[in-house]
Every structure is written in C-alpha cells, then in structure tokens.
Amino acid sequence: MTDTAAEGAAGTERPLNDLSFGEFTARMENIGLSGLQARKVFSAVYRKGRPDLGQGTARVDEVSPRHLDLIRAMPWGKLSVLDRRQAADGFVKYLFQSPLGGCFEAVRIPLFGRKHVVCISSQVGCALGCVFCSTGRLGFSRNLETWEMVEQVRVIRDEAELPVRHVVFMGMGEPFLNYDNVIRAAVLFTQSGGLQISGRNITISTAGVAPAIRRYTEEGHPFRLTFSLTSAIPEKRRALMPVEKRWPLDELVDAIAGYARTTGDRAVIAYVVIRGVNIGAEDVEALRQTFRNIPIKLDLIDVHDASGRLQPPDAEELKRFRDMLQVLRVPVGRRYSGGSEIGASCGNLAATRQGGVALNGAEQ
Ligand code: SF4
Structure with missing residues (x-):
C-alpha cells in the first residue's frame, strides 16, 4: 500500500495508520480541515488511539462534530491480540493476528524500570531459514504492511505503564x-506530535541483505542498524544462515564498512553463540581478519533452541570465548534474552500457534 492514486483507482482507501504524516494531513485537508487542525487530529489519533478520537480531547474539540464523524468513518487497520504472556523478568510477549492473514509476534521489554523497548515483526514468517530460529522454520508468508507495524507499537504503548522510547525491528x-514498509513505519514512529520516538532509538536488524544495506546508507536515515553475522567463516555461516549463499560474506562486509564509514558509527555485529560451533580460536581469528579495518561492536546472544540440538555455551566456555575476543580490541556486549519461560525468542509463540514445534529461536 504505497500509491494513493492506485488506491483511488481501485476504489479502496488505505487505513489512516498506513499513511505517512504528509499523506495523513493531506487526507484531512481533503475533507476541509486546515493544516493546523489536521496536525491536531494526527496528534490525538496517535496519542490516544482512534477509538478515543475527540473524546475529551480539547485540541480535537476545535474540529467540528461533522468532520470528526467523517474521520471516524475512515478505515483504521486493527490487529487482534491472540495471546499475551508476561515473564517474571517483566518481558511481555504479544501474539497478534491481522485481518490480512497470519500471526506475528512483538515483545515489550522493560529497561532500567524507566521505559520500554518494543521489539516488532516485519514479516509473517521468514524466507531466510537461519537454522537456529523458529521463525525460519515457519517459512515465509508475506510482508507486513506499514500499519501492521505501527499497530504493534501503538497497541503495546497503550497498555504499557512506562513510556515506550525504543523500537527494534x-x-x-x-x-x-x-x-x-519498514522505513515508512520507522519514519512514522519519529513523527513529532505522534509516537515521538527518537530516530537514534530505532534499530533495524538485518541478517545481511547487502543491497538494502547499501541503499539505506545512501539514503541517510537516522536509525541504527545491527548486522547478524554469527560466523565470519563463510562455510560455517552458510550452514547456519543460508542468506550467505545469496549475499556472501565479502559483499556483506563491504556494505557494513560503507555503513560505518558514512555514519561514523561502530557497526553493531550480532553474534549468536553456539557451543562447539562458533566460539573457538578459528572463529575469533576469522572475526579479527574480517573486521581489522572496520570499527565494530560485538553483541553476543545465547542461542535458544527448544529442540536442544544447539546449545548455548556454559559460563566457562563463554568466558574463554570473550577472553579470546580481546585480541579484536572492540567493545563486546552480551544481549540479554529475557522471557525464556514465555518463549520470548523470535518465532516461538507463532510456531506453537501454527501447530509447529518451536525448535529454535534467536534474535537476529
Ligand atoms: S533469525 Fe531473522 S533472518 Fe534468520 S530466519 Fe529468523 S527471522 Fe529470519
């Protein structure tokens, strides 16, 4: 849903929450609102949610009842919450269903007891088939529309006790x-008067779609990227992440280097740690060689494999790996994967819902 002309020709109207800020205000002006009134409606819609539009909101009271009725009659994309589970550590996992078909997940993550991060889905299933991931085992169904990503954040924000300040794809x-659709959603999240999330607090994680990384870099967006690597040894990476066959490591690293050079940021490299697979001396040496001229930060993530086939390292193995990584002279962090008892890793709930076995699960 990207073309307003096509929408008109087809006789359909895109949901209000699929529109960019400019498109939204244009639609309001089309029914006779001033630019200022259109901005106020946008603010009220995203602050309170459309069902409350005009209810006790003084700023929207400046819009006439007739116009409010017209706006209420406009389509608004809605998701159903099929499941909602809270873990002891405060993670809340949502399973959404869309009228466009399919189930997908989002997770609300508490940060320092002051704010929330919301981790959202961008597709129903995934075509990339990383062997450690439940979503990869589901296969690909379809891309999410912008409004389906906007609604994941808006619905979770409306239920949260703390402000939502970060969004991660x-x-x-x-x-x-x-x-x-992802970039449109990310831009909408930053809109002042709307959800107002800082662009620097929006992170997009990619498994290595090199042409899109180059495009993103050229376009100069304010968001952050993270790159899922999991091995710097091409054969090993190919076995873990089949995306390596399509965009080989050389091409990916070249795109990462361009991103780091252009943005001036350290490239965040996500590395799913797997016992006996990718935490040995040869893996460290491959990382050192690959990134010797690129500023990076390494984020280590424990593998979560419900089948038990792939295991995370124990504390001693992880310490040994981290000690070896010091040769890289780069910051090394460990991403906390919370909510394990509610299957908060990517794809577990949806796999269970579809009758599949939640074999794996890892963030990108
Ligand atoms: S880890 Fe990410 S890219 Fe890989 S299969 Fe899962 S969802 Fe797809």
Missing part, C-alpha cells in the same frame, strides 16, 4: 526484505 522476518 528484531522480531519475525527480515526487515530489509520489506524495506519500503
């Missing part, structure tokens, strides 16, 4: 295989 799917 690390749920189901490869965001850069749904590039246009």
Whole structure:
C-alpha cells in the first residue's frame, strides 16, 4: 500500500495508520480541515488511539462534530491480540493476528524500570531459514504492511505503564526484505506530535541483505542498524544462515564498512553463540581478519533452541570465548534474552500457534 492514486483507482482507501504524516494531513485537508487542525487530529489519533478520537480531547474539540464523524468513518487497520504472556523478568510477549492473514509476534521489554523497548515483526514468517530460529522454520508468508507495524507499537504503548522510547525491528522476518514498509513505519514512529520516538532509538536488524544495506546508507536515515553475522567463516555461516549463499560474506562486509564509514558509527555485529560451533580460536581469528579495518561492536546472544540440538555455551566456555575476543580490541556486549519461560525468542509463540514445534529461536 504505497500509491494513493492506485488506491483511488481501485476504489479502496488505505487505513489512516498506513499513511505517512504528509499523506495523513493531506487526507484531512481533503475533507476541509486546515493544516493546523489536521496536525491536531494526527496528534490525538496517535496519542490516544482512534477509538478515543475527540473524546475529551480539547485540541480535537476545535474540529467540528461533522468532520470528526467523517474521520471516524475512515478505515483504521486493527490487529487482534491472540495471546499475551508476561515473564517474571517483566518481558511481555504479544501474539497478534491481522485481518490480512497470519500471526506475528512483538515483545515489550522493560529497561532500567524507566521505559520500554518494543521489539516488532516485519514479516509473517521468514524466507531466510537461519537454522537456529523458529521463525525460519515457519517459512515465509508475506510482508507486513506499514500499519501492521505501527499497530504493534501503538497497541503495546497503550497498555504499557512506562513510556515506550525504543523500537527494534528484531522480531519475525527480515526487515530489509520489506524495506519500503519498514522505513515508512520507522519514519512514522519519529513523527513529532505522534509516537515521538527518537530516530537514534530505532534499530533495524538485518541478517545481511547487502543491497538494502547499501541503499539505506545512501539514503541517510537516522536509525541504527545491527548486522547478524554469527560466523565470519563463510562455510560455517552458510550452514547456519543460508542468506550467505545469496549475499556472501565479502559483499556483506563491504556494505557494513560503507555503513560505518558514512555514519561514523561502530557497526553493531550480532553474534549468536553456539557451543562447539562458533566460539573457538578459528572463529575469533576469522572475526579479527574480517573486521581489522572496520570499527565494530560485538553483541553476543545465547542461542535458544527448544529442540536442544544447539546449545548455548556454559559460563566457562563463554568466558574463554570473550577472553579470546580481546585480541579484536572492540567493545563486546552480551544481549540479554529475557522471557525464556514465555518463549520470548523470535518465532516461538507463532510456531506453537501454527501447530509447529518451536525448535529454535534467536534474535537476529
Ligand atoms: S533469525 Fe531473522 S533472518 Fe534468520 S530466519 Fe529468523 S527471522 Fe529470519
């Protein structure tokens, strides 16, 4: 849903929550609102949600009842919450269903008891088939529309006790295989008067779609990227992440280097740690060689494999790996994967819902 003209020709109207700020205000002006009134409606819609539009909101009271009725009659994309589970550590996992078909997940993550991060999905399923991921085992169904990503954040924000200050595209799917809709959603999240999330607090995680990384870099967006690597040894990476066959490591690293050079940021490299697979001396040496001229930060993530086939390292193995990584002279962090008892890793709930076995699960 990207073309207003096509929408008109087809006789359909895109949901209000699929529109960019400019498109939204244009639609309001089309029914006779001033630019200022259109901005106020946008603010009220995203602050309170459309069902409350005009209810006790003084700023929208400036809009006439007739106009409010016209706006209420406009379509608004709605998701159903099929499941909602809270873990002891405060993670809340949502399973959404869309009228467009399919289930997908989002996770609300508490940060320092002051704010929330919301991790959202960008696709129903995923075509990339990383062997450690439940979503990859579901296969690909479709791209999410912009409004379906907007609603994941808006619905969760409306239920949260703390403000939502961060959004990460690390749920189901490869965001850069749904590039246009993801960027539209991210831009909408930053809109002042709307959800007002800082662009620097929006992270898009990619498994390595090199052409899209180059495009993103050229376009100069304010968001952050993280790159899922999991091995710097091409054969090993190919076995873990089949995306390596399509965009080989050389091409990916070249795109990462361009991103780091252009943005001036350290490239965040996500590395799913797997016992006996990718935490040995040869893996460290491959990382050192690959990134010797590129500023990076390494984020280590424990693999979550419900089948038990792939295991995370124990504390001693992880310490040994981290000690070896010091040769890289780069920051090394460990991403906390919370909510394990509610299957908060990507794809577990949806796989269970579809009758599949939640074999794996890892963030990108
Ligand atoms: S880890 Fe990400 S890219 Fe890989 S299969 Fe899962 S959702 Fe797709």
